[in-house]
Amino acid sequence: MPNYDKLTRKEALELWKQHCADVQTATMIGRGETNAQREQRIKRVRADYSAFVDYYFPHYTQNSQTGAQTPCAPFHIKAAKEVKANRNLRAVYKWHRGAAKSTHLDIFIPLWLKCQEQREINVMVLVGKSEDNANTLLADVQAELQYNQRYINDFGEQYNSGSWEEGEFVTKDGTAFFARGRGQSPRGLRYRSHRPDYIVIDDLDDDELCENPSRVQRLTDWVKEALFGALDGGRGRFIMVGNLIAKNSVLQKISETKGVRVSQVNILDENGNVSWAAKWTRAEVQAIEDFQGYRSFQKEYMNNPIVEGAVFRQEWIRWAKRPQWRQFEEIVLYIDPSWKGSTKNDYKAAKLWGKVKGGQLWHLRAFVRQATVAEMVRWCYDLYEWAQATGVAIKFYMEANFMQDMLMDDFTKEGDLRGYQLPIIGDKRKKPDKFQRIEASAPLWERGFVFYDESQKDDPDMLRGLDQTLAFQKGMRGHDDAPDADESAISILQKHSKITNFTPSFGKRRNAKNVTW
Structure with a gap:
């Protein structure tokens, strides 16, 4: 997924165009395949999420250094199966930074649901921090549907010239996609007789927001009321993804809501093993922690935000x-x-x-x-x-x-x-x-x-x-x-010693390998 952060609109557009060209090049189709072989592959990828990702998205899974494909992690496959199996899922995927949560929950899984023999998705809404952010996230879905030659070859032409705009589009088979920024009204969203049945909220929190409890509460109310209300009477998949950057956050409040399934994945599991071992070695993870420091690593990679200065300053x-x-x-x-x-x-x-x-x-x-x-x-x-x-x-x-x-x-x-x-x-x-x-x-x-x-x-x-x-x-x-x-x-x-421990002052305090002897 391209990183559009801190780019001008013109720069972002040029990066997106290059991404589209890369998608088209990476997914070129070889000659000589029979219809029977094609049908056999379609049957396999509809049932096997990992095979689906490997075949249709080599431009995402290829390791830029080694050229080898990086397979899905077990937690990716588990999430895909869980989403597919439950049409009325309420879930938070609290995954560490770099876990490809946006890639899977925003792109791969929706497109997997779309290509099932009985289509599993009719109207998707992708929610980001802002309208521009949501539009750029949705643009990556748009790029796959318009330029991914393997997906088009197996599941038909997707591009619909009459309804293909930034931030909202409809494919030829009538699947609609919408982007919305946080706080932006989702009321009345529908396509023909269908209301949204797949809503994914991507990295809604940021550091500035989480410093303001009243803003966090207002945004949580918007998620639970206006956004959840866009579903058809609560029917549909309602998903939030992000890593836990603060205990006072929308992600945490939704995670604590009754009936919400929470999947938490840290870069290291409880036994100290790398959760996505096909992508990182233990030494690479240690190097990340050594560079970032303990607190930042816990926040970004272990879903454990820590307030510096709670006791010591x-x-x-x-x-x-x-x-x-x-x-x-x-x-x-x-x-x-x-x-x-x-x-x-x-x-x-x-x-x-x-x-x-x-x-x-x-x-x-x-x-x-x-x-x-x-x-x-x-x-x-x-x-x-x-x-x-x-x-x-x-x-x-x-x-x-x-x-x-x-x-x-x-x-x-x-x-x-x-x-x-x-x-x-x-x-x-x-x-x-x-x-x-x-x-x-x-x-x-x-x-x-x-x-x-x-x-x-x-x-x-x-x-x-x-x-x-x-x-x-x-x-x-x-x-x-x-x-x-x-x-x-x-x-x-x-x-x-004559020094004794002093009585601690209570109340809120503000934040603030070779051995050489």
Whole structure:
């Protein structure tokens, strides 16, 4: 699907014309096919959505780098079957950025419904952020129907010169297509005796809208009233697609509506595997997260929008030149390894903190990765050996419950290889509720007692942990391993300090791999 964003109307038109030419070229038909072969293919593609996409849309599915075809993901096929099977579907497809949600729900699935032996669609309405946005989205459907030679060869001429305009058109077999922008009246939409029976709402939310609760509510009311009312007494497929960019959004409100089927697909599933493995490798997904940062990645690719500053604020993060190692009264490494049987998607955290005279707390080093226990263990042993060579005394702590788990085998095995065992102390503290204790530590940042070693300002583990800290909030679905380890290390350092946790101030706060020692 061409990207028309930020183009002038003239530029967009030229891009669309080039797209049409590409469609025509990519779908040229070979000679010598018999009618029997053609009929056999038609029967197959009507029943098999993946085969339908592969054959008619090579210009979408071809990998621009390798030239190979990228097959549909399992969630694409599941959605197509679900839409086809239910003529009165109410559904939200909450798919991550890059999941081809618009391509499938706006183009491929409607055209698959249209080519069935008994046509499954009569009037389609495509709704976008604005009228222009909706028109450009619909133009891609128009391009396929007018220029896709394979589709035309199998299902007949679609172009209807008497009714083929921007934003609305009717094919030769009488299927009507309309585009509408958000808030634009859909009342009275029909073609002949048919009212809309396929309405798809595409990426209705944006950041500006979601900052205004009253606008979100008004638009939600418009979706439920005027737009849903365009169906024939509620009959028809009513679909919304997008990724969850804010908890206060139309997408979220429609998702919470009784009777609405919600399909949520994140780029990584609950086990840390890539949802569309035919398109991305795990390393490519990790590179996306490394570039975007934790919060942006969670918002765009994990359907997990996080409000920065809900507990910790950016202006509380103070980078400074670290005191000499000999000036630290105590240095603690707190290890939070996650359970041995937990998913690959979990983070493992090891945080090095120190305390100097006067009560200043220094965050010195970090390991925050979606890694194996063995990788974390090696990092801890490397840190210990560096500390021994440098003359720095570090106390190693881990929650006592973890020390009873099988993960201690990894520490023992590494110790056997190196000829010594890491001196880990079990943390037997009876920990209160995680959110309460992490929030209770936040005033130490606010009052200026916490500092970050500026030599680590570009360290990816340190930054990843900092992202988790700034993203921390009650009920969060993201990862909190880093701030949890921070609080545990600070709690140990505070045992012999005159500083105590301050009472947190409640109320809305505004938003704001190689180890080198």
